[in-house]
Amino acid sequence: xxxxxxxxxxxxxxxxxxxxxxxxxxxxxxxxxxxxxxxxxxxxxxxxxxxxxxxxxxxxxxxxxxxxxxxxxxxxxxxxxxxxxxxxxxxxxxxxxxxxxxxxxxxxxxxxxxxxxxxxxxxxxxxxxxxxxxxxxxxxxxxxxxxxxxxxxxxxxxxxxxxxxxxxxxxxxxxxxxxxxxxxxxxxxxxxxxxxxxxxxxxxxxxxxxxxxxxxxxxxxxxxxxxxxxxxxxxxxxxxxxxxxxxxxxxxxxxxxxxxxxxxxxxxxxxxxxxxxxxxxxxxxxxxxxxxxxxxxx
Numbered sequence: 001x002x003x004x005x006x007x008x009x010x011x012x013x014x015x016x017x018x019x020x021x022x023x024x025x026x027x028x029x030x031x032x033x034x035x036x037x038x039x040x041x042x043x044x045x046x047x048x049x050x051x052x053x054x055x056x057x058x059x060x061x062x063x064x065x066x067x068x069x070x071x072x073x074x075x076x077x078x079x080x081x082x083x084x085x086x087x088x089x090x091x092x093x094x095x096x097x098x099x100x101x102x103x104x105x106x107x108x109x110x111x112x113x114x115x116x117x118x119x120x121x122x123x124x125x126x127x128x129x130x131x132x133x134x135x136x137x138x139x140x141x142x143x144x145x146x147x148x149x150x151x152x153x154x155x156x157x158x159x160x161x162x163x164x165x166x167x168x169x170x171x172x173x174x175x176x177x178x179x180x181x182x183x184x185x186x187x188x189x190x191x192x193x194x195x196x197x198x199x200x201x202x203x204x205x206x207x208x209x210x211x212x213x214x215x216x217x218x219x220x221x222x223x224x225x226x227x228x229x230x231x232x233x234x235x236x237x238x239x240x241x242x243x244x245x246x247x248x249x250x251x252x253x254x255x256x257x258x259x260x261x262x263x264x265x266x267x268x269x270x271x272x273x274x275x276x277x278x279x280x281x282x283x284x285x286x287x288x289x290x291x292x293x294x295x296x297x298x
Contacts, residue, residue: 006048009040009047011037023072034206039193040196041196043059043060046058050082052074055067056068064095067080067095068098068099076103081295100291116291119289124267124268124279126266127262138283142247142282145243146247148243157252158209159256168198170217171216176191194222206222206223219246221253222234226265230263232267236250
């Protein structure tokens with residue numbers, strides 16, 4: 001959906017986007033260039049600048065377009081107002097989604113916006129040392145799953161490198177065949193996002209980890225720094241034929257890739273009951289609440 005003054009997000013836009021993110025380090029998982037870029041075809045991402053901020057519009061097929069929270073060192077109230085006005089001028093219902101708590105409260109305090117908690121899109125944040133070490137009784141079951149995997153399968157953990165990217169793509173293809181991604185829009189969109197990330201490995205800022213069994217990639221995870229003390233985990237996949245492999249890639253990636261971080265943001269559950277149960281089972285340290293924001297002046 002074209003909107004006057006906006007352009008489609010491309011790889012060459014990275015410097016502009018990253019400059020705003022460096023000036024205003026995010027807490028919410030959506031706001032990295034890697035995440036915006038790898039999902040850009042699913043969300044048909046558009047952007048422009050206003051009031052010293054980056055404005056982002058997402059236009060997923062079959063859904064109402066919406067704005068992401070303005071990011072940058074400028075006037076966020078002015079930027080949010082402009083973004084909502086742009087949507088209204090384009091004939092769309094103006095709304096901002098996935099807005100972090102501080103900005104949501106500031107917008108509500110202005111009197112020009114109504115806000116509502118969006119629990120399904122709020123992020124789960126964990127202590128890195130807990131995911132890496134699985135200490136105490138709270139993590140007893142997780143550690144048992146990990147130990148069973150270690151005892152059952154001769155595995156090797158390695159950091160993702162160019163020579164392994166093809167194997168990761170093969171594993172993603174096999175995973176999608178098993179889950180019939182082509183029959184589910186969300187899985188098909190994720191498949192495209194994984195391909196986009198891997199196709200640009202070494203050019204985007206994320207890192208990865210893999211588990212090999214008999215020389216073949218059977219699990220992988222992709223993540224990157226979100227801010228100074230937090231990494232965000234974008235993707236985690238494992239071959240379910242190997243019992244405990246998800247517990248293994250979760251722990252090993254936390255241990256090996258993120259020892260310098262205090263927190264690991266593992267994104268949202270999207271309201272999916274099984275996903276919520278799995279994320280809660282890892283004992284989050286806290287949630288990064290996100291809000292739906294509706295302007296009252298349009």
